[in-house]
Amino acid sequence: MRALFLFLSVSLSYAGAFGQATVPAFEVASVKPCQHLVGPDYNNQITTSATGFTARSATLKRLIAEAYHLQLDQVQGPGWLDRDEFDIDARTAGGTPREQMALMLRSLLAERFNLTKHTEMREMRVYELVAGKTGARIHAVSDGDAVKPQPGFHFHGDMRQFADLLALQFSIPAAGDPSQPSRAGGPQIPVVDKTALAGIFDFSVDMRPEPGTDMFTAWQRALEDQLGLRIESRKENVDVMIVDGAARMPSAN
Numbered sequence: 001m002r003a004l005f006l007f008l009s010v011s012l013s014y015a016g017a018f019g020q021a022t023v024p025a026f027e028v029a030s031v032k033p034c035q036h037l038v039g040p041d042y043n044n045q046i047t048t049s050a051t052g053f054t055a056r057s058a059t060l061k062r063l064i065a066e067a068y069h070l071q072l073d074q075v076q077g078p079g080w081l082d083r084d085e086f087d088i089d090a091r092t093a094g095g096t097p098r099e100q101m102a103l104m105l106r107s108l109l110a111e112r113f114n115l116t117k118h119t120e121m122r123e124m125r126v127y128e129l130v131a132g133k134t135g136a137r138i139h140a141v142s143d144g145d146a147v148k149p150q151p152g153f154h155f156h157g158d159m160r161q162f163a164d165l166l167a168l169q170f171s172i173p174a175a176g177d178p179s180q181p182s183r184a185g186g187p188q189i190p191v192v193d194k195t196a197l198a199g200i201f202d203f204s205v206d207m208r209p210e211p212g213t214d215m216f217t218a219w220q221r222a223l224e225d226q227l228g229l230r231i232e233s234r235k236e237n238v239d240v241m242i243v244d245g246a247a248r249m250p251s252a253n
Contacts, residue, residue: 023107024100024104024106024107026052026090026091026092026104026108027091027092027093028090029088029089029090029112029253030088030089030090031086031108031112031250032086032087032088032250032253033084033086033087033249033250034057034085034086034087037057037084038057038085045057045058046062046063046066048098048101050094050096051091051092051093051094051096052091052092053088053090053101053104053105054089054090055086056087057086057087058085059081059082059083059085060080060081060084060086060109060113060246061075061077061081061082063088063105063109064109064115064117064243066105067102068102068106068241069160070239071163071164071167071190071191072188073124073167073188074190074239074240074241075240076243077242077244077246078243078246080248086250088108090105090108092104111251112250113247113250113251114247114251115243115246116244116245117241117243117244118241118242118244119240119241119242121237121238121239121240122238123235123236123237123238124189124190124237124238124240125189125234125235126190126233126234126235126236126238127167127189127191127192127231127232127234128191128192128194128231128233128234129192129195129223129231130230131195131228131229132224132228132230133230135228136197136227136228137227137228138197138227138228140197140198140200140201141199141201141202149204150203150204151204152204152205152206152207153205153206153207154202154203154204155201155202155203155204155205156200156201156202157200157201158200159201162201163191163192164191167189167191168188169215169216170188170189170191170215170216171215172214172215173214190238191231192238203227205222205226205227206226207219207222219231
């Protein structure tokens, strides 16, 4: 009986220690509210590398979407989530995989913002990014591959990130004056990656929207003609994260 008790005690202690050891966290992280707001057309600058995560003028809504692999329309909560902006500098050991970095960001948001949330399934209109009838014309790049810079709209990342980018691009209205840059506006319809293309991609798209043509139409043409991809409109049940509570002022660094 004593042997069994000792075995259970050691097992529980090991399980507790193992659970603590596997909680992902950055080695050091600074989270600060921005002193000067730059607004939705310029904020949400996020960079992830093997050694860290940085964000400039990023809203908490954008940070949550990044951490949980969601698009902005899939994160709902208080209005300030999409207004208040923050700067983050977080560092970790080299060689940290991207998925592990996302888990670290989740822990950071929970710790510094006291984030509480739950997830629901809701039927929403979505765009599905799929391969064209003759197949995709893009291929993943390998580490060390030399990528020649090409003119046009440049993209580097995986297909989920490309879908996130398209959701933002599709919300840009038609430009009345071609000499003036158009800006994103209105709610974003989620774009779901259904291409089954794995890996990191690096390519450029020659975007030449005509006056009176919105970005959805321009991208639809470019996807089919240049990338061998297409967009399909669907109604699907998608994950929606509801923010139940969060601190507007992050805890001290």
